[in-house]
Amino acid sequence: MSANNIPYKIYLNESELPKAWYNLRADMKNKPAPLLNPGTHAPMTAQELSGVFCEELVRQELDETTPYFPIPQEIQDFYKMYRPSPLVRAYCLEQKLQTPAKIYYKFEGNNTSGSHKLNSAIAQAYYAKQQGLKGVTTETGAGQWGTALSMACSYFDLDCKVYMVKVSYEQKPFRREVMRTYGASVTPSPSLETQVGRKILAEHPGTTGSLGCAISEAVEVATSTEGYRYVLGSVLNQVLLHQSIIGLETKAALDKYGIQPDMIIGCAGGGSNLGGLIAPFMGEKLRGEADYRIIAVEPASCPSFTRGKYAYDFCDTGMVCPLAKMYTLGSGFIPAPNHAGGLRYHGMSSTLSQLYADGLMEAVAVPQTEVFQAAETFARVEGILPAPESSHAIKVAIDEAIQCRETGEEKTIVFGLTGTGYFDLVAYEKFHNGEMSDYIPTDEDLQASFDKLPKF
């Protein structure tokens, strides 16, 4: 099959691994809008942010000009335990689709967190340890981020408190056990342990939770507990910086074999995977060195890019966090309970939002039953059971490859396969039993949510 001498899987050597993260903002002419203090509406200062985040991470969060941040040796060593991740040529999928397109995917699922989330978790845990902290708090949705952070904290001997969106906590009982294996505590959110949790439960009894709620709880605990800070697995500039390792490795592997992609496709929730995957490609595009189609894929049930407003909004449901300018469905937006897996955040990374507003990338929303159909097709031919999140990118990659079959174009498609679906089998079971539904929010639903956006 690999007649043109492209192997099924391209692994970089350890010596070829990136030694620095790439800060996409350095090449952006229109910088992402700054975080604002929710009281004064002035840009958040480093001092204000360092009550919530570690100091070095605040520096990374605010730095819009330094293009490369060296990766500390301890983090490089940890990366070597599960990186490089393979760039896989999807020969079997191409054959199944009878497409002239060449399909590649960067597979980030070969680690116990089951996803790319570990790339930033280990960095954030490292800086927390460097600062002499006792522990960190965080939220998790599908559980990938919480698992990743548990692993990272265990490695650096830090305490780890995870607030897990209640619907995921109930759908994924085994995720909790993995986090316990790594010594973390896991609390379903909203909980009665925090002021903000009690307030949300009083206002919305029986809510199944949202990432926005869980963030509020984790931030409250971090800011009210000595020696703790809050860490976040997506949305933030620092996270996109760490996740650039995905794109840098992808680019290095493509370059090694002289492969020029036509399009880069990634799923998008808060933007951690997409921002990391596209970073060096978008950098070339910003610098005018190359052109690529860059496609964000989001769930039709949580369509922040395709149906959200580009506006300042709270990052959390409890409205205790700074305001960020982003494509948002409103901080009170909670996806329908039949929405499976992650990609359930109400907003989108400010950096990606600015790039989308500037017309530098596309976005498409897909319904979840079609996503699971794509997942099953992929699993059967490529042998990997994909996470529902990742399957959004698979769906659009397949659509594009089928279009190539119609037109005869031999396009080169690269997509991010962020993780595995081993903890998503309740959702797969619903799909197999024909019990999965597609819920798309109505315009009225969204308008009611937009009406509550902060006004100033």
Place this chain on the structure above:
Amino acid sequence: MSANNIPYKIYLNESELPKAWYNLRADMKNKPAPLLNPGTHAPMTAQELSGVFCEELVRQELDETTPYFPIPQEIQDFYKMYRPSPLVRAYCLEQKLQTPAKIYYKFEGNNTSGSHKLNSAIAQAYYAKQQGLKGVTTETGAGQWGTALSMACSYFDLDCKVYMVKVSYEQKPFRREVMRTYGASVTPSPSLETQVGRKILAEHPGTTGSLGCAISEAVEVATSTEGYRYVLGSVLNQVLLHQSIIGLETKAALDKYGIQPDMIIGCAGGGSNLGGLIAPFMGEKLRGEADYRIIAVEPASCPSFTRGKYAYDFCDTGMVCPLAKMYTLGSGFIPAPNHAGGLRYHGMSSTLSQLYADGLMEAVAVPQTEVFQAAETFARVEGILPAPESSHAIKVAIDEAIQCRETGEEKTIVFGLTGTGYFDLVAYEKFHNGEMSDYIPTDEDLQASFDKLPKF
């Protein structure tokens, strides 16, 4: 950390992948004892076996002289989807243990079956397809083999009927969903669907099943259904042949960096992993070219090597299969229900049994709470959540490394990490909650089982 220039993970290039399987029997002076017809006690003929197994697999099963079997191109292509598997230097584990030992593990878990089982599943499905069959039947214990076979059958568009040991079926509800994703049917065993299942249920109402029961059911269905054959994931010579890919890759990776191991450690249930992992090393030992300690690790709750009899016994509980000479606990032996995970077969590969009888390898039995302690230690430093089966090898590798710390010896330890524990979290939960117990069969239990061994 990798000061001596051994990378964390050694990946062979595609061009370095083995092109032929190695048949260990060709180098054995004392060949393994033949399978016997349970009625006549004469060696099973190819014709007799081909009512149960595919023809090419029968040829492989009986061939004791051909050292190498070329791997068909289609199988090589499939292997490239998830192989080479990495040979990992466990720098972090070494540091944690403060040992001068050098520890390497061959990690077979980076595929959706979660284990090495896919190596033989794809071969057996390929030959079934070549023979024009409609489908295959099999048993599965922990579920790894059933998942692997489902994936392989889906790839070649074969029907797949899996009989799953009831206790695993109940402990691992999600395994069934993975197999369904690949289009297989899964029946808890013993079932009311077969004669032998009904008989076993009548004699042992409420039994939680065993591999031996499930084999009987799968064989009955295969031999009574047009266009079907039975396939088995362990024990058989053909399986060890296919699994030699593990050892051949391991050897190639070690040779590439000039590493000479002192000992090879593998977990052993029916022998599929152990037989594959040790094959080329044992070959060198048999040919007098090198010497290694070779250590089989089995559960104290199912100790066929360390406490079994070396005798002819039935391969299945229902006594419908041929007799094999092996270390056995008796075909009626069923591990205590608190035994977690796989490695629950009552016997052991005839090839490995002969090698053990000839003093060419060692065996040790370990209690399961210590196995889970080793698993947790490993997960926290190496980042991989291991399968309970694999953790038996981890336990002994850690013990050997600690002994090196005491003696100051810089031994090189290689062990097989057969798979991941993502579907074993019920067992991990019991371990975390202090609800896991160790059950070791009494001498009286075993004697009662030995009394039922066939006599002739």
